[in-house]
Amino acid sequence: MNPDKLHRFLFQQKHVRGELVHVASSLDSMLQNHHYPLPVKQLLAELVVATSLITATLKFDGEIAVQLQGEGPVKFAAVNGDNQQNFRAVVRLQAELSGDSFRELIGEGYMIVTITPRQGERYQGIIPLTGDSLTSTLEGYFAQSEQLPTRLYIYTDINEKNSAAGLLLQVLPVEPEKAAADFAELVILADTITATELLTLPAEKMLYRLFHQEQVEMFPTQDIRFVCGCSREKCETALYSIGKDALQEHIAEGKLEMTCEYCNTQYQFNAAELQNISNQL
Numbered sequence: 649m650n651p652d653k654l655h656r657f658l659f660q661q662k663h664v665r666g667e668l669v670h671v672a673s674s675l676d677s678m679l680q681n682h683h684y685p686l687p688v689k690q691l692l693a694e695l696v697v698a699t700s701l702i703t704a705t706l707k708f709d710g711e712i713a714v715q716l717q718g719e720g721p722v723k724f725a726a727v728n729g730d731n732q733q734n735f736r737a738v739v740r741l742q743a744e745l746s747g748d749s750f751r752e753l754i755g756e757g758y759m760i761v762t763i764t765p766r767q768g769e770r771y772q773g774i775i776p777l778t779g780d781s782l783t784s785t786l787e788g789y790f791a792q793s794e795q796l797p798t799r800l801y802i803y804t805d806i807n808e809k810n811s812a813a814g815l816l817l818q819v820l821p822v823e824p825e826k827a828a829a830d831f832a833e834l835v836i837l838a839d840t841i842t843a844t845e846l847l848t849l850p851a852e853k854m855l856y857r858l859f860h861q862e863q864v865e866m867f868p869t870q871d872i873r874f875v876c877g878c879s880r881e882k883c884e885t886a887l888y889s890i891g892k893d894a895l896q897e898h899i900a901e902g903k904l905e906m907t908c909e910y911c912n913t914q915y916q917f918n919a920a921e922l923q924n925i926s927n928q929l
Contacts, residue, residue, distance in 0.1 A: 651811070654704055654733055654870040655851045660863040663820040663827035664834055668851050669700045672811040674874040678737055679810055681912035686806060687748035691716075691725060692737050693804040694782045697814035699727040699735060700872055701800065702761065702786070705818065706731070710765035718757025718777065721745045725754075734875040736910040750781050759785050761793070796821060797828065799835050803843035813846045834859065878908040883915045887925050895926040 651672035658665050675696065679689055699714045706712075708731055715726040723742040729735035746752060754777060763771045773793045779785045783800045790798035797819050804812040817834055819827040837858050845854055855864050883906045887895065898904040899922045906915045917925075 652872045653851070654700055654872055656704060656867040656870075657855065658865045658867070659830070659834065659859070660865050662830035662834060662862065663822055664830050665818055665820055667701055667704045667816040668814070668854070669697050669704075669816075669872070670811065670813045670847075670851075671696055671700070671872055672809070674735070674872055675810045675812060677874040678735075678911075679806075684739060685745055687745060687753060688722060688725075688739055688741070689806045689810070690748075690804045691722065691750070691753055691782070692727075692739055693806060693810065693812035694802050695725055695727045696735055696737055697802050697804075697812045698782055698786055698800075699729050700733060701814050701816045702789075703729055703731060703733065704870075705790075705794075705816070706763065708763065708765045709767070710763065712764070713760075713762040715760040715762070716754055716757065716777070716782075717760065718754035720751070720753055720755025720757070722753045733870050733872045735872070736874060736876050738909050750779075751777070759789060761789060790818065797831050799831075799838060801838065801841055801846060803846050805843075805847050811847055815841065815846060834862075876908060876911040876913075878911060878913060880915050884917070884925065887917070887922070888929065892926050892929050895922050895929075898922055899926065 651670055652674045653670055655668040675693055695714060699712065702714060703712050711728065711730045713726055713728045717724055721741055721743040722739060724740040727735055727737040757777045759775045759777060761773045773789060775785060775789045775792060777785055778788060783802055786800050787798055790796055799817045800814060802814040815838065817838055819831045841858060845857065849857065899919045902919050904917045904922060
């Protein structure tokens with residue numbers, strides 16, 4: 649599969665649509681400066697794919713945030729993205745890991761999907777984590793928020809070269825009885841997919857492998873990118889908001905370090921730079 653691409657497709661004689669997502673170099677860029685435990689990296693990779701798949705089902709111009717909040721060792725995990733398939737991600741741990749399954753990482757909690765269009769009203773959906781995997785939780789989200797039967801497959805391969813991939817099938821909101829029958833038939837075929845196939849096969853080849861008896865129409869691909877967005881200038885702007893007293897404390901210490909939680913880049917300000925900011929307040 650071509651790395652870091654989103655593929656949309658449609659079954660011409662079925663009331664079902666689909667998406668394929670694969671991330672590799674963008675996932676490397678996201679993870680390279682972090683030292684998360686392996687299960688946490690896998691969870692974040694799944695969440696990146698999930699966010700891309702959710703975003704691709706929407707017709708909007710704006711931003712999306714998909715968050716997991718729980719009582720387990722992973723207190724918070726989130727991917728922020730937009731309709732251009734740019735993303736960044738963060739995770740916050742509150743305890744040592746006691747296992748590597750989805751529920752052992754998150755525990756009891758919620759998935760929160762927040763959609764913020766540039767025009768129009770903000771939407772937020774909150775889904776209890778009732779399933780034993782991210783995919784089952786997402787299927788519950790689609791059933792609740794869009795009331796459209798949806799099947800997802802997400803696999804990761806986290807090592808020296810990271811990759812993750814996902815496949816989504818979803819009924820179209822027309823002729824419910826036929827759509828349900830079409831969906832059930834295609835899911836039987838999709839259930840035969842393996843992790844290796846989803847992670848390694850080119851999109852066209854994989855769709856032919858699964859659905860060679862169907863007429864599948866593919867649409868133009870969309871690039872997926874890790875875009876953190878941090879900069880020294882943004883950090884400096886943030887320093888203007890902490891007040892003179894806080895700045896003076898750091899001036900006395902001789903420096904201040906700020907670390908971006910998304911990419912782990914460190915920005916350092918010396919006493920003279922901090923004094924200059926303080927003088928402007």
